[in-house]
Amino acid sequence: MAAPKSTTSTRLTQIKDFLTMNKTASLSMPFDPDSTIFPTRKELPDIPGAPEGAAWVWGENDNIGRLNLLTPTRVAAAGKEIKSGEIVPVNLPLNTPEIPAFNREVFKHEIKVLAEDVAYDDVYHLNTQSGTQFDGFRHFAHIPSGTFYNNTKGSDIVGPSANHKCSIHHWAVHGIAGRGILLDYRGYAHKKGINYDPYEYYPISFEELKHCAADQGIDIRPAAQGGDIKIGDILFVRTGWVEAYHSKSPAERNELAVRPHALGKDDGQRFAGLSQEERILDWLHDSYFSAVAGDAPAFEAWPTHEEYHLHEYILALWGMPLGEMLDLEKLSQTCREKNRWTFFFTAAPANVQGGVSTHVNGTAIF
Template sequence: MSDSSNSSSAQSRLTQLKGFLTMNKTATTIPWDPDSTKFPTRKELPSIPGAPKDAAWVWGENDFSGRLNLLTPTRVRAAAKEITYGEIVPVNLPLDVPSTPAFGRRSFEQEIKPVVAPICYDDVYHLNTQSGTQWDGFRHFAHIPTGQFYNRTTAEDLVGPNPNHKCSIHYLAEHGIAGRGVLLDYAAYAAKMGARFDSFDYHEISWDELYQCGKDQGIDIRPAAQGGDIKVGDILFVRSGWVEQYYQKTPEERHRLATRETTHGPDSKLRYAGVSQEEKVLDWLHDCYFAAVSGDGPTFEAWPTQREYYLHEYILALWGMPLGEMLDLEKLAQKCREHNKWFFFFSSTPANCRGGVGSHVNGQAIL
């Protein structure tokens, strides 16, 4: 055995002993134990054979729940303690909002169907699961350089001659989504600072701005491992103000903005405000070990990307974090500010559709 192997083995034993004495358990051996209390930073991630750099395919060969594995009974019970006032705040836009979805998606349609007229009726929905308040599932966006979705899933698994259910949205439905949510009301913070921006145009929300926003709300958005207030398994919500601005526009403006030309690359005319795709944000989103992340705009990150990668690639394909978009965070922001309470219990029920790509959120916060 080489000196380096001896050193590595000794370090591993030392880590295990230290964990035993401090009641901390460090995630080291794949598959990771989701009940661990310490997890590697992005820069400490193990190299996984056949996986792209920065891939965190660490929960098992056949895992398609990703970071939802962090929503353990212990963490869900702890999250329930955030319920102080018992106020329920749904975060779902009406199914017909936006009236014209972006990216060429189909608008919502409803058809009333008589069963026994005039005393019994059904209705039929025609919708794109990502036309409104949505979870992007792990089949939605691949790691572009390798063409791999989360945990070695490929397009052949979705639409090949022998498709299967790898990375299907039904895994998220079967696991369930419930935990501690945290809201960063960037729109309110920016207005307070006199920083005006258009949510329907490219605007990066940097890590430094998010940090200052949190500080203004009285919270430290760094992970607990670095002395902050974010706990492993928290669910992130970022309000950019897109929903508020949507309702301020005329129907004609909404349609025009949604149908702007979209192209692959930085010059796309379809543009939105969102979280920056800088390295600081990548480190933060990974190292906080959020179970899921979400925003109120059609894109979580500032769109289109001005870098050689998309944040979608990291969040969905590499890390397996459900990604929410177009959540209605208006009432939630109002209630959080009213109570000066930015953490809350959150639950969501994705569609149990085997082979599904995405789902409406069907979510609510409870303060």
């Protein structure tokens, strides 16, 4: 537990909050989700037993991480984004991609006949990570410590001591709804003549994202720093992978999907995504997004060229749901037509006790 602030410092914070109508999160745990000012990544308190940089700040028994930020007040405020009532789903068909990357299983659908011409059932055989997905907190650990979010271990996930710690069903019980914000980097790149292949390693830097956002009329600094990002926002980044997928023949995209997969810079699986640079880490943390998502198979540029992955920070250290392979094509078109890049967003995670990940089942509403 971090040492408490001095009485003088605490009193100064209280006075500042009174004058600014803010509520600063105390550095003693757990944080109050209704706070309006949270510590930056560099201000995080050390947590005994946790890896350096861990933001396990919502309590020892917390299972939902940054979804705590989706408070009733913030969800109600996000509801005001609904003006025209247009609905834009962001889910690829369950059989897309036809051949998933990273050696994942192909989706299979069977019809079960209950009574000929009277009643039928579906039977699905699938890997929840084979298409539009949210990575759950059990999916990717902080590699050096072998620890998942909030001190979850592999023994909590499989084996004789397996339990429901950080199971995906906790998300389902809480629910996901809030203000979405789209950064259409692919659209910006087309406009500026920036050419890259979404099926190859291409790191999108913070500087590029900032220029993309400015082109959309958005200041991507957190609101606490004078920008447009609100606490609890759900971030979407379009890299163009879905666009590229549909531009290729089935043979071409299936051949790319089975490129050899191995950890390290020489991984044959290669995709455009966010850079692992420090400025990206600071921005993703300090914006206090409740979740982040993209249209590519890894969200971050793959494979990482650093000694760490964004997955380790986003999932294991911060407890932030991470979406991949969302269909952002119609969403980007709708945003551009309306010249409006924020919307109400809701998702329905799978209510599976012990589950690792989930389909997004997501919808944007304008």
